[in-house]
Amino acid sequence: MSHVKIEQKTSLGRAETARWLTELAKAIEHGGTVEVPLAGPNVTLSLPEEFRCEAEVEVDGEEVELEIELKWSPGPG
Numbered sequence: 400m401s402h403v404k405i406e407q408k409t410s411l412g413r414a415e416t417a418r419w420l421t422e423l424a425k426a427i428e429h430g431g432t433v434e435v436p437l438a439g440p441n442v443t444l445s446l447p448e449e450f451r452c453e454a455e456v457e458v459d460g461e462e463v464e465l466e467i468e469l470k471w472s473p474g475p476g
Contacts, residue, residue, distance in 0.1 A: 405442060447471040 411419065419436075426433035427446060434441040451470040456463070 445474060447474065 423433060423435075427450075430446055430448070432443050432445050434443050449471070453466075453468040453470075455466040455468075457466075458464075
């Protein structure tokens, strides 16, 4: 697979953020694929059995950043 990067930044309310994370968590739990809603067309990703996970918290003055990163190798296609 060639290198592809799609990035979107948006503001969500507490309930919208929780709903988005819950839908993502359910997709990961059940396996198969997940559709990631973006400003343009959704991106569909095949999910693995295992992820490499990283969490980072950064506090810079008045701003707090929580970054959760999931990595995996694409399966045979």
